[in-house]
Amino acid sequence: xxxxxxxxxxxxxxxxxxxxxxxxxxxxxxxxxxxxxxxxxxxxxxxxxxxxxxxxxxxxxxxxxxxxxxxxxxxxxxxxxxxxxxxxxxxxxxxxxxxxxxxxxxxxxxxxxxxxxxxxxxxxxxxxxxxxxxxxxxxxxxxxxxxxxxxxxxxxxxxxxxxxxxxxxxxxxxxxxxxxxxxxxxxxxxxxxxxxxxxxxxxxxxxxxxxxxxxxxxxxxxxxxxxxxxxxxxxxxxxxxxxxxxxxxxxxxxxxxxxxxxxxxxxxxxxxxxxxxxxxxxxxxxxxxxxxxxxxxxxxxxxxxxxxxxxxxxxxxxxxxxxxxxxxxxxxxxxxxxxxxxxxxxxxxxxxxxxxxxxxxxxxxxxxxxxxxxxxxxxxxxxxxxxxxxxxxxxxxxxxxxxxxxxxxxxxxxxxxxxxxxxxxxxxxxxxxxxxxxxxxxxxxxxxxxxxxxxxxxxxxxxxxxxxxxxxxxxxxxxxxxxxxxxxxxxxxxxxxxxxxxxxxxxxxxxxxxxxxxxxxxxxxxxxxxxxxxxxxxxxxxxxxxxxxxxxxxxxxxxxxxxxxxxxxxxxxxxxxxxxxxxxxxxxxxxxxxxxxxxxxxxxxxxxxxxxxxxxxxxxxxxxxxxxxxxxxxxxxxxxxxxxxxxxxxxxxxxxxxxxxxxxxxxxxxxxxxxxxxxxxxxxxxxxxxxxxxxxxxxxxxxxxxxxxxxxxxxxxxxxxxxxxxxxxxxxxxxxxxxxxxxxxxxx
Amino acid sequence: xxxxxxxxxxxxxxxxxxxxxxxxxxxxxxxxxxxxxxxxxxxxxxxxxxxxxxxxxxxxxxxxxxxxxxxxxxxxxxxxxxxxxxxxxxxxxxxxxxxxxxxx
Numbered sequence: 001x002x003x004x005x006x007x008x009x010x011x012x013x014x015x016x017x018x019x020x021x022x023x024x025x026x027x028x029x030x031x032x033x034x035x036x037x038x039x040x041x042x043x044x045x046x047x048x049x050x051x052x053x054x055x056x057x058x059x060x061x062x063x064x065x066x067x068x069x070x071x072x073x074x075x076x077x078x079x080x081x082x083x084x085x086x087x088x089x090x091x092x093x094x095x096x097x098x099x100x101x102x103x104x105x106x107x108x109x110x111x112x113x114x115x116x117x118x119x120x121x122x123x124x125x126x127x128x129x130x131x132x133x134x135x136x137x138x139x140x141x142x143x144x145x146x147x148x149x150x151x152x153x154x155x156x157x158x159x160x161x162x163x164x165x166x167x168x169x170x171x172x173x174x175x176x177x178x179x180x181x182x183x184x185x186x187x188x189x190x191x192x193x194x195x196x197x198x199x200x201x202x203x204x205x206x207x208x209x210x211x212x213x214x215x216x217x218x219x220x221x222x223x224x225x226x227x228x229x230x231x232x233x234x235x236x237x238x239x240x241x242x243x244x245x246x247x248x249x250x251x252x253x254x255x256x257x258x259x260x261x262x263x264x265x266x267x268x269x270x271x272x273x274x275x276x277x278x279x280x281x282x283x284x285x286x287x288x289x290x291x292x293x294x295x296x297x298x299x300x301x302x303x304x305x306x307x308x309x310x311x312x313x314x315x316x317x318x319x320x321x322x323x324x325x326x327x328x329x330x331x332x333x334x335x336x337x338x339x340x341x342x343x344x345x346x347x348x349x350x351x352x353x354x355x356x357x358x359x360x361x362x363x364x365x366x367x368x369x370x371x372x373x374x375x376x377x378x379x380x381x382x383x384x385x386x387x388x389x390x391x392x393x394x395x396x397x398x399x400x401x402x403x404x405x406x407x408x409x410x411x412x413x414x415x416x417x418x419x420x421x422x423x424x425x426x427x428x429x430x431x432x433x434x435x436x437x438x439x440x441x442x443x444x445x446x447x448x449x450x451x452x453x454x455x456x457x458x459x460x461x462x463x464x465x466x467x468x469x470x471x472x473x474x475x476x477x478x479x480x481x482x483x484x485x486x487x488x489x490x491x492x493x494x495x496x497x498x499x500x501x502x503x504x505x506x507x508x509x510x511x512x513x514x515x516x517x518x519x520x521x522x523x524x525x526x527x528x529x530x531x532x533x534x535x536x537x538x539x540x541x542x543x544x545x546x547x548x549x550x551x552x553x554x555x556x557x558x559x560x561x562x563x564x565x566x567x568x569x570x571x572x573x574x575x576x577x578x579x580x581x582x583x584x585x586x587x588x589x590x591x592x593x594x595x596x597x598x599x600x601x602x603x604x605x606x607x608x609x610x611x612x613x614x615x616x617x618x619x620x621x622x623x624x625x626x627x628x629x630x631x632x633x634x635x636x637x638x639x640x641x642x643x644x645x646x647x648x649x650x651x652x653x654x655x656x657x658x659x660x661x662x663x664x665x666x667x668x669x670x671x672x673x674x675x676x677x678x679x680x681x682x683x684x685x686x687x688x689x690x691x692x693x694x695x696x697x698x699x700x701x702x703x704x705x706x707x708x709x710x711x712x713x714x715x716x717x718x719x720x721x722x723x724x725x726x727x728x729x730x731x732x733x734x735x736x737x738x739x740x741x742x743x744x745x746x747x748x
Numbered sequence: 749x750x751x752x753x754x755x756x757x758x759x760x761x762x763x764x765x766x767x768x769x770x771x772x773x774x775x776x777x778x779x780x781x782x783x784x785x786x787x788x789x790x791x792x793x794x795x796x797x798x799x800x801x802x803x804x805x806x807x808x809x810x811x812x813x814x815x816x817x818x819x820x821x822x823x824x825x826x827x828x829x830x831x832x833x834x835x836x837x838x839x840x841x842x843x844x845x846x847x848x849x850x851x852x
Contacts, residue, residue, distance in 0.1 A: 175761045181800040185835055197837035204804055206812040207772050212764035212805050219837060 014110060016348065017058055021067075021107040024051045026415070028100050033417045036093050045082040052078050055103060059110075067106045070124065073131040074099050080135055095130055097418070102127055161192055161226045162250035165274075167219070167260055171242040174215035179239045181217050188235050192225025220274060351444070354404055361394075361401050362685030368394045369682070369706030395683065405445070409487045409496070410438020412447050416458050420483060423462045430469050430479055431462060436486035442494045446586055449566055450496070453559040457498045457582055458483070460555060465502035465580055475577065477501065493568075493610075493717075496584040505574035507531050513540065532572045536560040567700045569717055585717060587700070595684050595703070595713065598662060599677035600645045601653025604711035606684055606703060607664060607673065611716035615678060616661040630723065633661060633672060642672035643723035648698075666720040673719070686713060698722040752789040752823055759795055759802030759829075771809050775816070786818040792842075793824040798832045806841055 028051040035044045052075040059067035077096070080086045102124055166188075170181055188194070200218040204210070225232065229247055236245055246263065248256050257274050368391055375387040413435045424431040466472075466481035473479050484499040507528070514520040514534050526534075534540055536556045563570045568586035587593070595606035616635070630647075632639050642661055645651065653676075661672040684703035689696065698719035699712045753774050756767060774788060788809075795802075810820040825833070825842045833839045 175801050180761070182803070182832055182835055183799070189835075197835070199807075199837045201807050201838060201840075202811065204807040204811055206815055207768065207775060207808050208812070210768065210805075210808045212768050212801065212808075213761065215800070215804070217800060217804055217836075221837065 014062060017062055018107055018110060019348075021055050021058060022104065024055045025100055025104045025107070026411075027051050028103075029097065029418055030414050032093055032096055032100070033421060035088055036090070036421075039088045042082075045078070049075065049078045049082050055107075059107075062110070064106075064110050067103065067110065070099075070106055070128065071103060073128050073135075074103065077131050077135050086135070092134055095127075095134055099127055099131060161224045163195075164223045164225065164232060164250060165246075165248040165252070165257075166221050166223050166232070167244075167246040167248070168236070169218040169244040170215045170239070171244075172214040172216075174217075174239065174242045175213050177239075177242055179242060181215070181219070184236070184239060185219070185221075188223065188232075191227045191232060191235060192223055194221050194223055197221035349404075354401075358401055358405070361398055364394055365398060365683060365685050366704050366706065369684075370708075371706070373706040398683065402443075403441075405443050406441035407444045407447055408439045408441050409447060409494070410435065410440075412451050412454065413438050413485045413487070415451075416454070416485065419455065419458060420462065423459060427462060428468060429462065429466055429481060431466055431481045431483055434482065434484045436484060437488045440487040440489060440494060442586065446494075446566060449562065450584070450586065453562045453570075453584070454485075454496070454498070456555045456559050458485070461498060461500040461502065461580070461582075465500040465504075467503050471503075490585075493585045493587055496586070497581055498584075499579065499581045501579040504576040504578055504580055505532060505535065505572070506576060510534055532574060535572060536570065567715060593684060593686060593713070595682050596662065597679035597682040597705075597711065598660075598673070598675040599679055600675050601651050603649075603651055603653075604679070604705060604709055605645065605675070606682060606711045606713045607662060608714070608716055609681060611664050611666065613663040613665050613670060616663065616672070617678060618658050618660060620658060631674075635663065635672075640670060640672050641723070642674050643719070644674045646674075648723065664716050664720070666717040669720060671720050671723065673714075684711070684713070752791045754791045755795050755806075755829075757794050758797045759805065760797055760799045761801035764801050764805045767805060771805065775809075775812055786816075787821050788813055788818060789821045789823055791823045792829050793826050795826045795829045798829050800832075800836060803832055803836055803838055803841070807838065810841060 028048060031044050031048045031051065035041065035048065038044065052071055056068050056071035056075055059071060074096070077086070081088060081092075086092070106124075168181075170179075174181065185194070185197070198220050200220075203218050204216045210216075223232065229249070232247055233240075233245070236243065244263075246260050248260065261274070372387050372391055375383045378384075417433055420431055420433040461483055466483065467475070467477075469479040472481060482501045484497070486497045486499070488495055510531050511520065511525065511534075514531075514537075515522050517540065519534060519537055519540065520526060536559070540556070560570050563584055563586070566586055568584060570582065570584045572580060572582050574580040593606075594609040596609050596612045598605050598607065616633070619633075630644065631642050633642055634640070640661075640663065646653070646655060656676050659674050659676055660678050661674050662678070663670055663672050682705070684705075686701040687703060689699065689701055693699070693702075696712075698714055698721075700715035700718070701713045703711050703713055705711055756763060759767065774790075777788075790809075806820075806822075813820050820841070822829075822842050830839075830842060833841055
């Protein structure tokens with residue numbers, strides 16, 4: 001019954017369906033993995049069923065029969081699980097996970113109109129057979145698929161018969177008049193076949209409100225018959241006065257069904273029932289009911305009929321977004337203003353549009369800073385106050401807009417449950433994955449780009465870090481290894497940790513391999529931290545065998561370079577025999593930061609505000625400095641190393657007599673940065689460094705100030721590391737590499 | 749968990765008026781959660797005669813339970829009850845947790 005208009009609408013809405021279906025598949029996978037740890041938990045079983053149910057319902061809107069057909073089998077099996085007719089075994093769980101993978105691929109191929117290859121088709125049919133067998137309580141494993149055993153096709157109307165739709169609402173006195181609707185329906189069956197019948201069960205009152213001798217029954221059914229309208233009508237002649245009967249002819253238009261729904265406003269589930277009967281598609285129903293709502297909302301028309309969103313969402317069979325999109329499209333076609341009428345709390349926005357807004361916002365921040373500066377110079381009170389108000393509003397918009405791009409990292413972490421499960425099984429190891437701080441948010445772009453490095457680190461931990469169960473037991477550890485993924489905010493960055501309680505890094509092996517590869521001069525023993533850092537060198541691997549997962553030594557250096565491309569850093573801490581911890585530090589967003597502006601000579605620099613601990617203002621400039629311009633100051637009884645930016649970056653301006661020290665926190669360390677002037681807080685848009693300046697260490701970006709000057713933005717950790725490195729030639733530190741260090745680190 | 753209670757042999761327009769107070773009394777019992785959700789179990793193997801009025805009474809019982817966030821579970825439905833529910837499109841009373849989920 002689909003029309004060209006339906007096809008356009010479906011084509012436009014398909015991406016929304018695909019995205020939502022993928023979300024449901026992801027949820028299904030997570031729930032299955034949770035269910036393995038808590039097999040009987042009702043909440044999980046119900047949620048699992050709803051996922052499959054929603055995928056099936058939404059796919060039905062788009063006529064994606066393959067998805068509907070396959071989802072139906074998954075749903076049926078999940079229903080039996082939910083009812084306690086089946087128990088979740090590892091084999092059943094694996095079957096359901098594999099089925100979920102097939103559902104994903106079916107959703108992905110929703111746009112494909114070509115023929116499916118026979119291998120894929122046979123594989124899916126084999127899986128269907130396993131699902132059905134498992135549903136009968138037999139083992140789902142090791143079943144030889146017989147591609148010829150297929151479910152019987154749905155029966156079509158017999159030759160010569162036509163399919164009518166019958167709607168009958170029995171009156172309250174039906175029983176009293178000696179009529180039994182059951183007998184009547186059985187009589188009507190004599191005219192042909194009733195392939196589908198549905199009762200509006202919700203129309204029956206609860207026991208407290210029921211007079212059991214009143215009839216509250218209402219039926220919708222299809223009737224395949226060669227009988228005429230008069231003959232069908234005649235079957236109801238004895239109840240004609242006790243019921244409301246609608247006969248809709250074969251080939252009737254959707255308008256006829258909408259008219260039926262309009263005729264029975266007290267049957268809120270009628271739309272669903274008609275769609276289930278195949279009388280109307282959901283798209284047609286959406287369009288028809290929208291016109292109903294439009295008419296009902298006109299002045300003088302009376303009450304408002306239920307909207308499609310309420311009708312279809314009441315069974316959770318169709319996602320709200322799909323429904324809302326259908327209604328919005330209808331409204332655009334009619335030139336109506338206003339929204340889609342549904343009360344979803346989410347709106348899908350294209351990522352490019354969001355980026356455009358953030359770009360404009362960045363320019364607004366810069367322009368606002370310029371205006372603030374001019375307002376201060378003018379010393380006009382009214383202008384200053386107005387400007388402060390504007391600055392506050394810009395800050396508010398900035399915070400809200402940046403939040404739009406923030407997503408919790410837990411969604412990425414959760415994907416690793418399946419990876420850990422399958423990889424551990426492949427390696428014959430027992431591993432539990434714990435996730436901490438999953439609600440920590442970071443920029444969506446960051447999440448997408450950190451996923452691959454994280455995947456490699458997780459696989460590495462599983463392959464190299466964690467020992468097999470027997471080795472662990474021999475070492476006095478529990479047989480099951482523990483892998484923890486954690487995330488938290490710290491000092492204006494996001495800190496991600498991958499922690500395992502495995503064998504740890506074996507220093508001797510690493511050093512030996514480094515000597516063999518020429519990464520370290522033979523016989524030279526670097527510090528512990530430097531040895532661990534060797535693991536990130538290109539081509540470095542201590543694995544004795546190359547496995548599918550790791551061992552080729554092409555992973556860790558790529559992880560580091562990917563992380564550093566995001567202005568982040570990755571380090572490792574390890575205790576032999578106890579385990580390892582890899583820390584990845586990333587900026588929260590690539591766009592805007594709150595900074596602390598400082599001046600050295602005529603140059604301006606920005607330190608991330610979250611990294612600034614305190615300021616020691618206006619003290620006599622230290623004279624006892626080393627060749628690299630470093631000195632120490634005493635701060636509340638502790639020694640604080642201080643770096644002189646003038647010396648570090650070879651700035652030409654003369655050293656003033658008095659200067660200030662900004663105390664900066666970088667991880668667990670603190671150090672001071674000596675500057676000439678403290679210029680206060682400054683929110684700033686981060687502009688990426690140009691190609692020429694990308695090799696600068698300690699600097700993560702630049703910003704344009706309100707005056708038009710350019711200020712370099714420091715990375716607190718990198719600046720601290722740079723300042724800590726010994727120098728042989730003061731002032732020439734930034735572009736040289738490998739100086740005075742036993743390690744030839746090409747990443748410098 | 750409350751029950752199982754037994755459905756009468758005849759559940760027709762002639763007996764529904766008598767069955768109603770009994771069904772109401774079942775609702776007033778303490779329906780506990782035994783791990784698969786709060787539910788009322790009724791044994792239907794004795795139902796030999798049933799018509800639309802009888803099925804309507806069962807639907808009313810199911811709706812009453814739903815309003816209390818409970819389920820109706822019909823154990824061992826007789827052939828007569830099965831046939832009637834199938835003919836009236838209410839098989840979900842016997843198979844699914846609640847008629848509300850009968851439709852895909």
